Amino acid sequence: MPLAFESVTHGQVAFGFFNIDTDMLLLEHYFLFAPEFCQYIRELARSPEPEAFSAQWEVYDIPDRERIGDLMGAIHGIRFTGFIGRVYQRFPFPKIPEAFKQQPEGYKNRDIVEEIIREYAVEVQIPFVAQNGRGHVQIGEYEFQRPWFFELVRYVWLGGYPRWRDGLRPEYVMKMKQEIMGSRSGFFNGIVLDEL
Incomplete structure (x- = not known):
């Protein structure tokens, strides 16, 4: 499930x-697949000089909240609106609580989800800027202090809430951690990617 993270701008x-x-991950009205997110993080980790690291992320954008949909209504099986x-x-919410785990x-x-999102979103490029000296990271219109950006990365590492099923992480997540630790x-x- 998405969690709330503190941004500087919003x-x-x-x-x-x-x-x-x-x-697939969401950041408010931006959507992207986790392998791409991890690849973007790997590119930052490989950068020899991130004082002003910048790149363009390709994401799906659904600016109209009605077209995003009602997550809680969908989880409870009572309101299926928009993309979500x-x-x-x-892919309904599991009937037994023990099955509520992020599937590696x-x-x-992906093909199914891409077909659906293309009916609701436009593909756009957004700026990704990491400023080492200032300690801020910009993802599109959202800016985060470094510790909160680390929490976004940690969220994906852990499999969000409710965590990866059986502690099994996809290979793209493991590669992200490897690049970060070797950066x-x-x-x-200061980033912590552990099992907590």
Whole structure:
């Protein structure tokens, strides 16, 4: 489930997985698949000089909240609106609480989710800027202090809430951690990617 994270520009913003059977993440009205998120983080980790690291992220954008849908209504099976509603019609919330775990095989449903989101979103490029000296990270219109950006990365590492099923992480998540831990840039100093 998406959680609230503190941004510099917009106060608390929602970020995270929104369905356990997909590997798509949301950041408010931006949507992208977790393998791409991890690849973007790996690129930052490989950067030799992140004082002014910048890149463009390709994301899906659904600026109209009605077209995003009602996450809680979809989870409870009572209101299937917008993009999220369509995803939950295809991949319903589990009936037993023990099954509520992020599925490491979510990538297998990517084609289905892409077909759905293309009906609701436009593909756009957004700026990603990491400023080591200032300690801020910009993702599109949202800016985060470094510790809160680390929490976004940690969320994906852990499998969000409710965590990866059986503690099994997809390979793209493991590669992200490996690049972060081996980074010489100093940007990721202080990040904690453990099992808590």
